[in-house]
Every structure is written in structure tokens, then in C-alpha cells.
Amino acid sequence: MTELAIQRLTTDDLERLVVLESCQPHPGSRRQLEAALNDEDSCVLGAEVAGELVGHAVVVRLPFEAELQAILVVPAMRRRGLAAALLEAVLEQGRQWRSERVLLEVRAGNASAIRLYRRAGFSEDGRRRGYYPPLEDRADANREDAILMSRRP
Ligand SMILES: CC(C)(COP(=O)(O)OP(=O)(O)OC[C@H]1O[C@@H](n2cnc3c(N)ncnc32)[C@H](O)[C@@H]1OP(=O)(O)O)[C@@H](O)C(=O)NCCC(=O)NCCS
Structure with a gap:
């Protein structure tokens, strides 16, 4: 894609990150993002198109592994390969950290994210x-399984 840039974000990007997160139903709080x-x-990796922050991914270094904690692309920019590009940058970060594996957890009902991860070479390790x-605040809504996935970076 033309004009796509993936780069590590800093505290200077906090406001842009808060705005980006607000495009989803349960946004991360300002405090979490700042931390x-x-x-x-x-x-925290940001995807910019024409200078605008349109996606981000958060990956954390653990003693032996790295964990993908969040990945998000604004609805208007989905299905253009942005999350796939962010994931490639996450894997590169894992290689730099010499992580043995990159781990993640995803809701069993999040079919688009599961497909994204499988396509990027992640495989299922188990379920919680x-x-x-429940995503919806309804008395009859059920809790959802977490699918645990990983791959070598
Ligand atoms: C999941 C998410 C990050 C994907 O972002 P994206 O930029 O649209 O993904 P990409 O365009 O890079 O897609 C790469 C591949 O993932 C799969 N995929 C992504 N979105 C999909 C969808 N809506 N339906 C089916 N497959 C999908 C496809 O295999 C796709 O490849 P293709 O377009 O060549 O078929 C985005 O939908 C999102 O922000 N969702 C809300 C937040 C979220 O659920 N995050 C994951 C939490 S674990």
C-alpha cells in the first residue's frame, strides 16, 4: 500500500492513540495506553497512512517469549493488509528480543482475527x-473461550 509506515510509537503519540482506540466498543483506557x-x-507499533494513525499493535517482552496484547485497525481501513503488516513488525520485534515464541489470546468468536493470525503462521496451542x-451486557449472554495461539518469530 502506498504511504504506509509502521513505526514504534512514543509518549508523544498518546493523544492519537487514545483517539484510535475510541473506534472500538471497549477501548483501552488512557492510563493503560500511557503505561x-x-x-x-x-x-507499541503504529500504522500510519498519509501521516494518519490508522492502526496499532502492542507487544510485550516476557522472560522467554513475547506476547501480542492488542492489535487494531480503524474500520474504514480494514482488509487492506494493515494488520498483516503490523503483525510482521511484531514478529520482527520478537526476533530483536530473541523471543522463543510470540504468544497471543483471541476470543473464539473473533473469526476475522483468528483468520488473520492463521494466515500469519500462528497455530492453536489450546483454549481457556x-x-x-460476554461482549454484550445481556443476562443470557455466555462467556467466551480464549484460543491460545503462537509461532516462532
Ligand atoms: C482483526 C483486525 C485487526 C484485522 O485488521 P485488517 O487490517 O483488516 O486485516 P488485514 O487486511 O491485514 O487482513 C489480513 C488477513 O486476515 C484475515 N481477515 C482480516 N479481516 C477479516 C474479515 N473481516 N473476515 C475474514 N478474514 C479477515 C484475512 O485472511 C486477511 O487476508 P485477505 O484480506 O487477503 O483475505 C481488524 O478487523 C480489527 O481491528 N478488529 C477489531 C480489533 C480486534 O478484534 N483485534 C484482535 C483482538 S485479538
């Missing part, structure tokens, strides 16, 4: 039953 930007063991609270 990630300030944490030397976290890497009923790990996530």
Missing part, C-alpha cells in the same frame, strides 16, 4: 474455557 508507551518492555466475559 504501555512508558514501559521499556512494551513496544469461558475466559472472556
Whole structure:
């Protein structure tokens, strides 16, 4: 894609990150985002198109592994390969950290994210039953399984 740039974000990008997060139903809080930007063991990657922040991914360094904690692309820019490009940058960060694997957890009902991860070479390691609270605040809504996935960076 023309004019796509993926780069590590800094505390200077906090406001842009807060706006980006607000495009989803359960946005990360300003405090969480600021903590990630300030944490030397976290890497917040931003995807910019024509200078506008349209996606981000958060990856955290663990003792042996790296964990993808968030990935998001604004709805208007989806299905253009931006998340795939962010994931490639996440894997590159894992290689720089010499992580043995990159781990992630995803809601069992999040078909688009699961397809994205499989396509990027992640495979399923197991499930945590009923790990996530229901997305909708309804009395009859069920908790959702978490699918655990990983790959070598
Ligand atoms: C999941 C998400 C990050 C994908 O972003 P994206 O930029 O649209 O993804 P890409 O364009 O890079 O897609 C790469 C591949 O993932 C799969 N994919 C992505 N979105 C999909 C969708 N809506 N339906 C089916 N497959 C999808 C496809 O295989 C796609 O390749 P293709 O377009 O060549 O078929 C985006 O939908 C999003 O921000 N969702 C909300 C946040 C979220 O659920 N994050 C994951 C939490 S674990």
C-alpha cells in the first residue's frame, strides 16, 4: 500500500492513540495506553497512512517469549493488509528480543482475527474455557473461550 509506515510509537503519540482506540466498543483506557508507551518492555507499533494513525499493535517482552496484547485497525481501513503488516513488525520485534515464541489470546468468536493470525503462521496451542466475559451486557449472554495461539518469530 502506498504511504504506509509502521513505526514504534512514543509518549508523544498518546493523544492519537487514545483517539484510535475510541473506534472500538471497549477501548483501552488512557492510563493503560500511557503505561504501555512508558514501559521499556512494551513496544507499541503504529500504522500510519498519509501521516494518519490508522492502526496499532502492542507487544510485550516476557522472560522467554513475547506476547501480542492488542492489535487494531480503524474500520474504514480494514482488509487492506494493515494488520498483516503490523503483525510482521511484531514478529520482527520478537526476533530483536530473541523471543522463543510470540504468544497471543483471541476470543473464539473473533473469526476475522483468528483468520488473520492463521494466515500469519500462528497455530492453536489450546483454549481457556469461558475466559472472556460476554461482549454484550445481556443476562443470557455466555462467556467466551480464549484460543491460545503462537509461532516462532
Ligand atoms: C482483526 C483486525 C485487526 C484485522 O485488521 P485488517 O487490517 O483488516 O486485516 P488485514 O487486511 O491485514 O487482513 C489480513 C488477513 O486476515 C484475515 N481477515 C482480516 N479481516 C477479516 C474479515 N473481516 N473476515 C475474514 N478474514 C479477515 C484475512 O485472511 C486477511 O487476508 P485477505 O484480506 O487477503 O483475505 C481488524 O478487523 C480489527 O481491528 N478488529 C477489531 C480489533 C480486534 O478484534 N483485534 C484482535 C483482538 S485479538
